[in-house]
Amino acid sequence: MNVIGCRPDGWWRDRRGALERLVGQVERWSSRSGNPVTVVLEQPPFSPIPSNTVEIAWAPEPGPDAADAEIVRQLRDADDPARIRVVTSDRGLADQVRLLGGTVEPSRSFRRRLEAG
Secondary structure, three states: OOHHHHOOOOHHHHHHHHHHHHHHHHHHHHHOOOEEEEEEEEOOOOOOOOOEEEEEEEEEOOOOHHHHHHHHHHHHHHOOOOEEEOOOHHHHHHHHHOOOEEEOOOOOHHHHHHHHH
């Protein structure tokens, strides 16, 4: 939601549509860059969001910062955290990611890259 929310384009009126647009943009970016991508959501969507190239994950338990906790869990479980880049605007999550050996990219800069091509 950090990537979606960094641009106030009315996404809150259609959260599902915003998620589908994000996944579509990430699919195209991932196909060009060759980078695998996991999009982590706060809760599972009511119906699956289809993607052939993007893994859609969600927090196992709902609640504040649930997706952040899932991202941290995945990073802790990773064989090589240094190969993982987390896109976020959340300073607390960014600090945890760096402590665990991952890298961080701000949501706005990633959004610009998605929109550029």
